[in-house]
Amino acid sequence: MSVPPPDEPVAPDAEDAPTGDDRASRPARPARPARPWDPPVTARMRVLHVSAPTTEGCAVVALASIRAQLARGWNVTVACPSDGWLGHEARALGAQVRWWSARREPTRGVPGELTALAAVVRDVDPDLVHLHSSKAGLVGRLLLRGRRTTVFQPHGWSFLAATGTTGRLALAWERRAMRWTDQLVCVSEEEHQVAADRGVRGPTLMLPNGVDLQRWPLRDREDRLRARAELGLDPSPLAVCVGRLTEQKGQRDLLTVWPQVRDRVPQARLALIGDGPDRADLDRVASQLPGVSLLGNRSDVATWLSAADVVAVPSHWEGMALVPLEAMASGRSVVAARVTGVAESVPEGAGAVVPVGPGPALVDALADRLADPAGTADPEGLVGHQHVVAHHDATTSAEALAASYLRLLVGRRVD
Numbered sequence: 001m002s003v004p005p006p007d008e009p010v011a012p013d014a015e016d017a018p019t020g021d022d023r024a025s026r027p028a029r030p031a032r033p034a035r036p037w038d039p040p041v042t043a044r045m046r047v048l049h050v051s052a053p054t055t056e057g058c059a060v061v062a063l064a065s066i067r068a069q070l071a072r073g074w075n076v077t078v079a080c081p082s083d084g085w086l087g088h089e090a091r092a093l094g095a096q097v098r099w100w101s102a103r104r105e106p107t108r109g110v111p112g113e114l115t116a117l118a119a120v121v122r123d124v125d126p127d128l129v130h131l132h133s134s135k136a137g138l139v140g141r142l143l144l145r146g147r148r149t150t151v152f153q154p155h156g157w158s159f160l161a162a163t164g165t166t167g168r169l170a171l172a173w174e175r176r177a178m179r180w181t182d183q184l185v186c187v188s189e190e191e192h193q194v195a196a197d198r199g200v201r202g203p204t205l206m207l208p209n210g211v212d213l214q215r216w217p218l219r220d221r222e223d224r225l226r227a228r229a230e231l232g233l234d235p236s237p238l239a240v241c242v243g244r245l246t247e248q249k250g251q252r253d254l255l256t257v258w259p260q261v262r263d264r265v266p267q268a269r270l271a272l273i274g275d276g277p278d279r280a281d282l283d284r285v286a287s288q289l290p291g292v293s294l295l296g297n298r299s300d301v302a303t304w305l306s307a308a309d310v311v312a313v314p315s316h317w318e319g320m321a322l323v324p325l326e327a328m329a330s331g332r333s334v335v336a337a338r339v340t341g342v343a344e345s346v347p348e349g350a351g352a353v354v355p356v357g358p359g360p361a362l363v364d365a366l367a368d369r370l371a372d373p374a375g376t377a378d379p380e381g382l383v384g385h386q387h388v389v390a391h392h393d394a395t396t397s398a399e400a401l402a403a404s405y406l407r408l409l410v411g412r413r414v415d
Contacts, residue, residue, distance in 0.1 A: 045405065046075045048126035050117065052102040052135035054084025055297070056244050056274070057322040058155040061187075061209060062132045063089055068398030070094050077124045079117060098124070102135055113139045121148075128405055134158035138173065146180040149408050153185035156319040157195060160340070161248060171198055178202040182408050185401070187320035188341035205404050208344065209320045210394035216329035218385050219306040221378065227307035231300075236267040236291075237370035239335075240308040242301055242323045243315070245276035245294075250314030250337060252278070255285045255292065256358035257366070262290060264367040270312075273298050305330045309373040312366065315339050316356055324351075325392050328384025333377035335365040345392070350384035351377075 047069055051062050062078075063086060069076050070093055078090040079100040087097045098120045103109045117139055121129070128149040131140040137152045144150050159171040174195070178184070184204045186192040192204055219227070228235070239261075243249035251272055262268055269291045272282070279294070286292040298304065305311060311327035313336040320341030324334045334351035336342050342353055352365035369377040 044073060044075055045069075045128065045409070046077070046124065046126045047405070048077045048079060048121070048124050048129045049090075049132065050079045050100065050129060050136040050140050051086060051132035052081065052104055053133050053155070054080050054082075054086040057209075058133050059084060059086040060322055061153075061155065062086060062130075063093075064210065064212065064394045065130070065398060065401055066090050066095050067093055068395070069402065072402060077120075077126065079120045096124075102139065104135060110139060110142075114143055117143055127409060134161075134170070137177065141177045141180040144180060146182070149182050149405075149412050150180060151183045151185060151405070151408070152177075152181045153187075154191075154319060155187075156248075156317060156340075157191070157200075159198070160194070160317045171200070174200045182412070183404060188344045190340045190344065191319045194340060205400070207397055207400055207404075208392055209322055209325060210392045210397035211322065211325045211329050211388060212394045213329060213389065216302065216305075216326050218329070218331045220331065221374075223306050224309075227303045230303060231307055233269075233307060236269050237265055237309050237373060238269050238271065238307060239310050239312050239366055239370060240271045240273065240304050241312040241314070242273045242304070243313075243321075244274050245272070245278040245282055247278065248316050248318075249274070249276075250316050250356070251282055252285070253314045253337075253356075253358040253362065254312055255282065255289060257363045258289050258292060260363045261366045261370065264363075265370045267291075268367075268370045269293070271295055271304060271308075273301060273304060301326075302330070305332055308332050309377050310335055310351070310366065310369040313337065313342075314356075314362065318342070320345050324384075325388055328381070329388040329392075331378075331381035331385045333369050333380035334384060335362070335369065337362075347383065347387045349380060350387060351380050 049062055049066060051058060053059055066076050066078060077096040077098060078087055079098045080087045081102055082099045091097045100116055100120060102113045129140060129144060130151040131137045132153050133155045141150060159167050159174060162170050178200060181202055184202050185207050186204055187207060187209045241251060241254055245251060258270055272294045275297045283294055286294050305327055310333045313321055313324050313334060315321055315337050318339050318341050324336050324346050327334050328350055334346050336346050336353055337356045338353050339356060346353055354361035354365050
């Protein structure tokens with residue numbers, strides 16, 4: 001396959017950038033002949049996945065897509081930083097990996113990141129580029145500018161994570177960048193609607209997050225006892241929270257209400273799993289609270305979820321969090337904050353959905369389930385498991401994504 005003209009980094013032209021509605025109002029473009037670098041859709045597809053996050057949910061979702069595409073026989077390359085497990089796991093599966101130094105901060109380091117990603121694109125010559133998270137979405141779309149088939153998956157909107165001028169700039173960028181996005185991937189109807197209401201509109205694939213049901217099988221009470229023995233835990237009621245230690249994930253809210261939970265369930269324990277920029281601050285607070293452990297990053301998260309009576313997800317914003325799905329797949333009750341994607345992922349009867357923040361509803365939801373796991377939490381876990389099996393199987397999600405890639409490439413050839 002011949003190589004297209006180099007993709008040089010170019011800043012967006014704000015004056016000719018369309019609003020979200022302009023795409024729908026444009027007349028259809030005339031058909032063009034296939035370019036020499038357009039892929040035959042029956043050939044072995046070359047896919048480039050680009051991600052700045054290399055741990056937690058974004059990386060889990062990206063790796064599931066990579067695994068499924070390798071199984072199809074596609075040529076898959078991953079561009080990501082080397083500081084987490086994503087690139088190493090992808091390489092072990094058989095993907096090509098290019099280390100791409102990128103910061104999570106939205107604006108810092110962009111010129112160097114553009115140059116580095118341009119070199120990757122020239123070398124890999126991908127048929128399709130899948131950009132995961134806001135930083136990859138920023139750098140990748142500035143670089144490609146629609147010259148290659150481009151899929152963007154936000155994994156939680158950047159403009160929800162920021163306030164003031166930063167939030168307004170993030171929203172303005174997402175509106176304009178849709179001109180260079182062949183397909184937006186949203187993990188929930190709510191994530192899509194939040195964007196559309198703010199003028200971020202374009203061709204969208206609704207693709208709920210899925211979990212590997214073999215990795216996260218249903219766990220019963222006997223499994224809980226075995227997990228606790230393996231972890232050296234006593235029979236005390238246990239709440240587990242898994243996530244990066246940041247404002248987004250809301251661990252501080254859990255610590256704020258924990259004394260009230262312990263007043264009602266004196267033997268209850270809380271385990272926070274994960275690491276992040278708020279680690280030192282949360283360590284300081286947790287050290288003053290009875291029954292709280294900060295465990296850092298763990299390779300045995302499945303065992304901790306199996307040991308739990310209830311899994312807490314007090315996030316302040318999300319697209320569709322993976323931890324509730326993994327917990328429900330394992331048969332565990334979920335107490336989650338009412339943020340984007342939760343209403344679609346945590347059904348009635350699988351736990352409790354409470355307002356964001358350290359309020360009385362969070363106290364009641366945790367205390368009720370920790371006080372009576374067998375009567376309250378365990379039946380909810382079964383409801384959640386049935387929901388995940390029916391609606392959030394990762395295999396189904398991977399097939400839908402692969403089919404969307406093929407449709408995009410066919411459309412690109414005749415556009």
